[in-house]
Each structure stands twice: as C-alpha cells, then as structure tokens.
Amino acid sequence: MKNVVLVTGASGYLGGRLCHALLSQGYCVRAFVRKTSDLSSLPPPTDGGANDGALHLAYGDVMDYPSLLEAFSGCHVVFHAAALVEPWLPDPSRFSSVNVGGLKNVLKAYKETKTIEKIIYTSSFFALGFTDGHVGDEIQMHSAKFFCTEYEKSKAIADKIALEAAAEGVPIVPVYPGVIYGPGKVTTGNIVAHMLVERFNGRLPGYVGQEKGFSFCHVDDVVQGHMAAMTKGRLGERYLLTGENASFKDVFDMAAMITQTAKPRFRIPLFLIEAYGWICVLFSRITGKLPLISPPMVHVLRHQWAYTCEKAKTELDYNPRNLREGLAEMLPWLKSLGLIRY
Template sequence: MKVLVTGASGYLGGGICHALYREGHSIRAFVRRSSVLDNLPNEVETAYGDVTDLASLLEACNGCEVIIHSAALVEPWLPNPSEFITVNVGGLKNVIEAVKRTSSIQKLIYTSSFFALGPTDGYIADERQIHPGKFYCTEYEKSKAVADEIARQAAAEGLPVVLLYPGVLYGPGKLTTGNIVASMMLERFNGRLPGYIGYGNDKLSFSHIDDVAYAHVAAMHKGRVGERYLLTGENASFVDVFNLAANLTGTTPPSFHIPLWVLETYGWLSVFWARIIGKLPFISYPTVYVLKHQWAYSCEKAKAELGYKPRTLREGLAEVVSWLKSLDLIKY
C-alpha cells in the first residue's frame, strides 16, 4: 500500500514509518521543511508541507491509499495555547477534508491520545468513555478532546476513519517531550530528580513505542472503520516506575517523596522563567495537574481485534535504561 504519514519526523511518526517499511509498504512522509529526518528509513519518500496548510496536504495525498495522521503538537504547556487548537484540531479538519477530496484514499488512521478520553480516577476505562469536558489539566488535553469529537462525528457521517488512542509513549529512539519516561530517567540518574514524584496516587498507562507503531499498521488491515482502539499498556504510577528502574539497574531507589504541591510551585516558577528565556520548562504546572489524577485504561479490544501485544513495563523500561546507558547519558 502507498501510505502517507503525517508527523513522520516525530517520535511516534518515525516509529510508524519503520514499522510500515518492515511490512513492505510504500511510505510518503509528510514533514515540514525544518524537520530533522534522521529517524526515518532511507527509502521513504518525502512530501513537504504542514497539516495546517490544506493545499500541501492535498498534494501529498495524491496517489496514496491510506493516511496515518500522527502529526500533533505534544507539550504540557506553551506560551501561546491557541497553537494546540491550530495544529491538533485544525490539522485534523484539514486531513479529513483531504480524505474527502482524494479518491484514492481508502482509510484514515487517526492517532489520538488517552487524554482525549479524560481521567479515570478510581477505575479502569475502555473505549466507551467520552471525555466529560468538565475540566482539562492541559491545553493539549483539551485540543485532543475537541479533535476526538470531530473525528467521531466524521466517522458517524461515513468517513473511513479508525481512531487510535496510545497511552504514555516510551522507549528507545528519540528524546522528545513525547518520551517523558526517558526524560525522567535522565533526570533521575543524573541527580536532578532525587525523590519520588508524589506518593504513588497517580496512575498512567504506559505504551512502548514499537508496540504502538505496529498497532497502527495492524489498524490499516484489521481496524474496523468508525471504531476506537486504546493502545495502552501497563497501568502504573511514577513511584512504580522509579522503583522498577532501581530494581533493573541495581541502584538505590529514592529515599523520600516530593509532594505534588512542591512540584506545582516549581512548575509555576519554571513557566515564569520560561517566558523570560524562551525555553520550554521540563516541569510545568499543567504536568502536575495531570499527576493529580489517574489515567488507567484497558486495551483488551485492541488485543482481540488488532493483535496488539503490549510488552510489560519491566521489559520496556529495561530497554530504555540500557539504551540511555549505551548513549553514555546515564551511568549505573
């Protein structure tokens, strides 16, 4: 199949391209002129443009049979929050329009996020959950919830779209905002994050990058049009992650917990400083808002219908710390 991948230069987009290449598909990577393409297979064809520019999308779609729309602005905080709506909502609208106008397109695979379903405080959710919209921890979460409604409406109107919802992505490959687990391991093993984050009341669903990438390829063939699939994994807290990392590396786990109110204060100060120096902070107050809730999900539907096989957090984290050590970024 000829597959157009938006956001191909990103952490997940690059992983999807490699998965497609291994399966023998022809790939057209839709990227911006400023994108760094060193994470893509050499055989990938490139098409330059932006998801906010419909004309460039239409040109890139020509001759493609499937679009995998993984392009997104993934940050917990930005100085200009309207950028999230412009890219994550406006970009999806343009992709939907491009699908409608391109006769060769047979299916759209839309990469959403677990944030689009909303928090799960005290329970484990599945694909039937719709974001209640009562509050949003981050502007990113809000944009993905709005985009999710648009995608579901398009599906109801007959658009051949399959909706995918990855959990917290992690794994080797690229150090980006989207790979927060690797970033936290860097901070932890280099002494900049000496304590546990909170007291373990948070709960997140961790998804290995390779598992999610291959699930996108499976969704092309097995995904039922109009259906939603959670590509989540093991539900755990960051206390669990830090304990597991210590166990895997034979190092001593943290001896104290950093209360979330302390991190929230630090997050506000970091945002204040970021506005001055123009560099995005490692921890911002919206990140802490996320950690005040639980985001636990079941991926049984994806296992049954897509053949999704999420690895355990132990297996995945072992890869991450070994990868970081091989790059001489951490020592243990």
C-alpha cells in the same frame, strides 16, 4: 505494488518508527514533514518513482492545506500522527491550530482525494479524560468539564470531530496510545525518558505523583497497534493502544532494580513540584526553552489515567510488553547515549 501510505508527523517520535515498520513490510511510504524537521529518525529517502519499500518525502504542514492536499494525491492509507505534544506552551492557541485544525484539514483533504481507503488517526488517552477510581475503556467519553492541559483539551475536541466524521461515513479508525516510552527521539512525547534522565542525574531525587496509575505503552507496541489498525481495525471503532497501568513510583522502583541502584527515599509533595513548575515557566518565557515541569503537568499528576486495552488485544492481536521488560530495554539505550549513568 503495495498501497502508498502517507504518514503525517513522520519525523516525530512515533511517526519515525511507524515509517520504519511500514517500510519493513514493503509499503511505499510518503513521509509528510516540514522543511525544518529533524529527519534523523527516518531512513534515507528513495530516489525515483513509487515502489515497494520506498520512502519519499513530502514537504508541508498539516496547517497548510494546499501542501497537505498535494501529499494526499495517489495515497491509499493515511496515518495522521502529527500533533503538538507539550504540557505547556506560551501560546496555547497553537494546540487548537495543530491538533484540531490539522485533523480538520486531513478530513477535508480526504473528501477531495478519491484514492484514500482508510485513515488511522492517532488520538491520545487524554482525549478520554482521567479515570479516577476506575479503569477506562473505549466507551468512555471526556466530560469536557475540566482539562488539566490545553493539549488534553485539543485532543478531546479533535476526538469528537473524528467520531462525527466516522458517523458520516469517513473511513477513519481512531487509536488512543497511553504514555508512550521506549528508545527513539528524546522528545516531549517521550516523557518517561525525560523523567529517567532527571532521576539518574540527581535533579529529581524523589518520587513524583500520586499512587495513581498511568497506562504505559512501549513505542514499538504502539507502532504494531497502528499497523494492525490499518489491516484489521473496523471503521469508526475506537482502540486503546495502552499497556500496563502503573505509577511513576513503579517506574522509578523498576529502574532501580534493573540498574541495581538505590531507590528514591522520599516523595516530593505536589505543591513543591507545582511551585517549581511556575519557576520553570518563568525561565521558559525568558529563555524560550520549553519547561519539562509546568503547573499543567502537575494537574495531570493529581489524577489517575488507567485504561484497559482488551478490545485491541481481541480485535487487533495487540500484545503490549510489560513495563519491566520495556524499561530493561530502554535504560541501556539511555546509557549508551550518555544521558544516564549507572
């Protein structure tokens, strides 16, 4: 029987596709989800005991330690992919509770569980900080002098905790995806999908952001990077699971070429986007619906977040597709859902 693998955040954009990949490789997967989670991205759970290629649900929350500890029981590998991924929340303390407190609980549960051989921790490129004027790699540490978002701050703090745990002998491998895009759930974690929907529906008529890069990575490439980190990743080593460095202007231009539609004709100044962000935040406080654009997101757009994934290519055989190839797959998917027209 193959190892029993626990996936936290299994109902999320990345976690759901990770569960599918693990099942396809014959692993017994324990999906850690909340009672209220949308399970549409997961295959139907398997009845009965543990067996190869089976999915079992474990209900709980990373902030609820007893439920997490129970889910750890009998597992051999843990993918800690659960995170609160939002550019803005009315209660910013939730970022620390979930992203920092959740990791602390995972590490505590590991110490009480004797079967865990490896923890793959999904961090974020935000944990390393912006890269204005250069291309970052795994050596980069966040300066912690300025944070664009509370999410970034929480991931930087959690990254430090993960590295300290590795130094103490915890078998943890932190991985750092870039801007994840591709088919799957249209959640906040799939920001590229949201931007394309706004673009093709006329609500985002111009380019946004500077001529500075983000590192775009297809969700399925990131999943394969996680799988490789499980089998090949060296304990305590950091791996950037990023991809092509490009701007959102590049994304919009490629999308126009792929769909044979017109490119935007102008750039929207960031001060206008920030003003719009404040209006969105105001409406969010009234309606309770989280905004797509917020002032923290504009702070992110003012910087470069470009990284190299050469280490993952060398050690994990990570092979990310280029952005044009990924968008050529993603756009017809958005069209098939009726979210965009072209």
